[in-house]
Amino acid sequence: MSSIISISGVTKTYATGFKALKEINLDIERGEIFALLGPNGAGKTTLISIVCGIVNRSSGSVTVDGHDISKDYRAARSLIGLVPQELTIDAFETVWATVNYSRGLFGKAPNKDFVEKVLRDLSLWDKKDAKAITLSGGMKRRLMIAKALSHEPRVLFLDEPTAGVDVELRQDMWAMVRRLREDGVTIILTTHYIEEAEAMADRVGVINRGEIILVEGKAELMRKLGRKQMTLELRAPLTAMPDGLSRYALELSSDGGQLTYTYDNQSDRPGVASLIRDLEAAGIQFRDLDTKNSTLEEIFVNLLRQEP
Amino acid sequence: MNLRAAMNLRAVWAIYRMEMARAFRTVLQSIISPVISTSLYFVVFGSAIGSRITEIDGISYGAFIVPGLTMLSLLTQSISNASFAIYFPKFVGSIYELLSAPVSYLEIIIAYVGGAATKSILLGLIILGTAALFVPLRIEHPFWMVAFLVLTAVTFSLFGFIIGIWAKTFEQLQLVPLLIVTPLTFLGGSFYSIHMLPGIWKTVTLFNPVVYLISGFRWSFYGKADVSVGVSLGMTLVFLAVCIAIVAWIFRTGYRLRN
Ligand SMILES: Nc1ncnc2c1ncn2[C@@H]1O[C@H](COP(=O)(O)OP(=O)(O)OP(=O)(O)O)[C@@H](O)[C@H]1O
Numbered sequence A: 001m002s003s004i005i006s007i008s009g010v011t012k013t014y015a016t017g018f019k020a021l022k023e024i025n026l027d028i029e030r031g032e033i034f035a036l037l038g039p040n041g042a043g044k045t046t047l048i049s050i051v052c053g054i055v056n057r058s059s060g061s062v063t064v065d066g067h068d069i070s071k072d073y074r075a076a077r078s079l080i081g082l083v084p085q086e087l088t089i090d091a092f093e094t095v096w097a098t099v100n101y102s103r104g105l106f107g108k109a110p111n112k113d114f115v116e117k118v119l120r121d122l123s124l125w126d127k128k129d130a131k132a133i134t135l136s137g138g139m140k141r142r143l144m145i146a147k148a149l150s151h152e153p154r155v156l157f158l159d160e161p162t163a164g165v166d167v168e169l170r171q172d173m174w175a176m177v178r179r180l181r182e183d184g185v186t187i188i189l190t191t192h193y194i195e196e197a198e199a200m201a202d203r204v205g206v207i208n209r210g211e212i213i214l215v216e217g218k219a220e221l222m223r224k225l226g227r228k229q230m231t232l233e234l235r236a237p238l239t240a241m242p243d244g245l246s247r248y249a250l251e252l253s254s255d256g257g258q259l260t261y262t263y264d265n266q267s268d269r270p271g272v273a274s275l276i277r278d279l280e281a282a283g284i285q286f287r288d289l290d291t292k293n294s295t296l297e298e299i300f301v302n303l304l305r306q307e308p
Numbered sequence B: 001m002n003l004r005a006a007m008n009l010r011a012v013w014a015i016y017r018m019e020m021a022r023a024f025r026t027v028l029q030s031i032i033s034p035v036i037s038t039s040l041y042f043v044v045f046g047s048a049i050g051s052r053i054t055e056i057d058g059i060s061y062g063a064f065i066v067p068g069l070t071m072l073s074l075l076t077q078s079i080s081n082a083s084f085a086i087y088f089p090k091f092v093g094s095i096y097e098l099l100s101a102p103v104s105y106l107e108i109i110i111a112y113v114g115g116a117a118t119k120s121i122l123l124g125l126i127i128l129g130t131a132a133l134f135v136p137l138r139i140e141h142p143f144w145m146v147a148f149l150v151l152t153a154v155t156f157s158l159f160g161f162i163i164g165i166w167a168k169t170f171e172q173l174q175l176v177p178l179l180i181v182t183p184l185t186f187l188g189g190s191f192y193s194i195h196m197l198p199g200i201w202k203t204v205t206l207f208n209p210v211v212y213l214i215s216g217f218r219w220s221f222y223g224k225a226d227v228s229v230g231v232s233l234g235m236t237l238v239f240l241a242v243c244i245a246i247v248a249w250i251f252r253t254g255y256r257l258r259n
């Protein structure tokens, strides 16, 4: 059994009658970093909340490491750490008290050394006696991560962990995520910063209007849906496109100095080599050449655009 | 199966300790202020006015009102402690952690209700100790005195817990204690014996559950009761059972917690 979380046929209709999740089937593999992408209101937080036991599902089933989240909720939940989207901490507790509280809540024996290590890793050690209310937003975010890590989870949910977090802290966070993954922790994160998913994730899932519309390995996704662009800087500007090149659907810049060729792995457009040969045959010379891969963000935007 | 394996006792302890820490942090609000306000009653009704009021059931008026006033604090503090304890994390959102933790509903209740009840029992004992400074106090049935104290604290903490889960706003949180509990307690025989009421009111007042609590509690002090002790005990247990049933239903359905 390689998947650590198995979600099958999960739906959620809120009390308002709003159908937030239509029918979710999703398997998260052991030890992977899985990025869940989707626009605002897509149902990311709802799905995470269901797996973590915060919201009741309307139908379907979820297992965590083989434990059903309802029948065997103790075993399932003790494996999970959650860093929610909103900053919600008891403002009057100290950092030290609240992190140790979390550990106790998850049934773990007190372990001061471990909690100290977690706080040090998150640069919170010198704030251990500070009340949560006196922390900055970024520190509060780290405190919530410390709470989630305090009970040594095997699965970590990060619901938009880097929203409103500065660059430095963001990089620290990703370093931490990588370290956790090396320790075998499975990580599921949602983010609006697609470059993060691109940099971090092994697999990407896209959710829109309560439906998972795609789950792919990041590399395959980039390969399948990613596009490449090649831009040629011409020696002499062109006034019109030569007939022999029409099958490439090239774009000519307004000053005639640049030709752009867009291609992907699925289209039947001919390759770069033949384009260069044909350019030569047409007597078009270029000074320079530049290629660029489309980003996950462009893929993502395209995907959502295709949705009805 | 041993208890440690069957229950997440560490979680119960963690919650309980957090709740007690909160009480000591806010000791002014949770202990000192109710003690002061209750002491004022003793001074005003016990010493100042009480000396002009004749004895009731052979008990000086100052001493007569002590059990009722203690009950009054016990009820209101149990409700406000427990309702606030669960409403606050709901309000700020930090309840997510409790809901995502491997704790059963029973453990949540034991911890929160235990914490709230401990606080109000401590408060009740402090008030009784304070009262002893002002009026002559005697306790004829200490076992039953403690039993009523604990039973009432637990029952009304449970009731407060229900209110805390039900409430969607701070107003609602105050509503039940203000509009229902305080009037029922004042009219529940804290300041008088129900035998002193005119005709029909004697019967009407029997629909007030607080009458039974106060009567039973007062009996444990002076051996005199408005209604029989067995009935008092029975009514308290019935109210406890009702609260347990409501809580069980809330947890089975996830009412206002997991929706
Ligand atoms: N308690 C609730 N009652 C009714 N509707 C809700 C509730 N919580 C969420 N919703 C709705 O369900 C949908 C999904 O919300 P959810 O929070 O899961 O989205 P999300 O993908 O996490 O969005 P975001 O990126 O903004 O965090 C939204 O349309 C939201 O309005």
Ligand SMILES: [Mg+2]
Pocket: A044, A045, A046, A085, A159
């Ligand atoms: Mg969200």
